[in-house]
Amino acid sequence: MTGTPKIRIRGLRKAFGSKQVLDGIDLDVEAGTSLVVIGGSGSGKSVLLRCILGLILPDDGTIEIDGVNVLTAPRRQRETLIESIGMLFQNAALFDSLPVWENVAFGLLAKNRARHGAARLSRAQARDRAGEILAQVGLDPSVGALSPSELSGGMQKRVGLARAIAARPDILFFDEPTTGLDPIMGAVIDGLIVDCVKTLGSTAIAITHDMASAQRIGDRAAMLYRGRLIWQGQAGDLMSSGNPMVDQFTHGRREGPIGMELRR
Incomplete structure (x- = not known):
């Protein structure tokens, strides 16, 4: 210490x-x-x-x-x-053009694109990882296929939290x-x-x-x-x-x- x-x-x-x-x-x-x-x-x-x-x-x-x-x-x-640093924004700030799972995995995929020669995370693996994180915030992994516009305010907050913690x-x-x-x-x-x-x-x-x-x-x-x-x-x-x-x-x-x- x-x-x-x-x-x-x-x-x-x-x-x-x-x-x-x-x-x-x-x-x-x-x-x-x-x-x-x-x-x-x-x-x-x-x-x-x-x-x-x-x-x-x-x-x-x-x-x-x-x-x-x-x-x-x-x-x-x-x-x-x-x-x-992970961030949960006031209004969740989800990307309406992306499905929920891709919102959650957005940072992981961005880091993936920046990798050079290191092990890369496939989109299928990223989607599975997003499902695991959604479960951590009390959402069924099937929610990952939905659009943010289909979610209630509380569910959007949970997705925003999932995105914030995705990269640990x-x-x-x-x-x-x-x-x-x-x-x-x-x-x-x-x-x-x-x-x-x-x-x-x-x-x-x-x-x-x-x-x-x-x-x-x-x-x-x-x-x-x-x-x-x-x-x-x-x-x-x-x-x-x-x-x-x-x-x-x-x-x-x-x-x-x-x-x-x-x-x-």
Whole structure:
């Protein structure tokens, strides 16, 4: 054990024009733990994930994965680190033009195409592998032959989760995993997320507005407000943090230190 966090962020800043979205974020995520990030719309949650994924270049700061700064690492090393991340998008983000099994195996097939001389995965093998992963998220492998448009919202979330875990990633990101789901299906998806994270031994970061979900899937929690981390602690303490801003947010109170702001 080196004590190096799986993900280590220091001084992260990102602005869009005059809007400072991330304003000096310092954050550690230990290997094998799940962190939930909460905060209002526009607080910087999604931008934080996209910076780690390399989809947005921050203005300042460092992002380390396994002790390597992904912002300054050589291209191939950076790509390898980013490839170790699986992502469940807010609306599943499935490809309507592909059957479910190919959505699940999309990353595996993409890596297959990039191989040179190494053992290649046939489409039949990829389809079988997709069926196994669908079973892990509670779907019959026969679902693989369907189109995403034929699935309910809950089933689409499960397929999105299956795709996220297909390559057995070291890190998993979840963007509002229960959005659009009823409370029962939300609890089902949360349970699947917890099971998948534990089975893989992955490190996870989730962003959510759902406080029940946050407590179910998180070991630790953090709250963003105006681009700054204003609180970090155990996810089980979210509803009784003692921080007036966190308490107002988690209990959905209109009155409190967080005022309604005009969106620009």
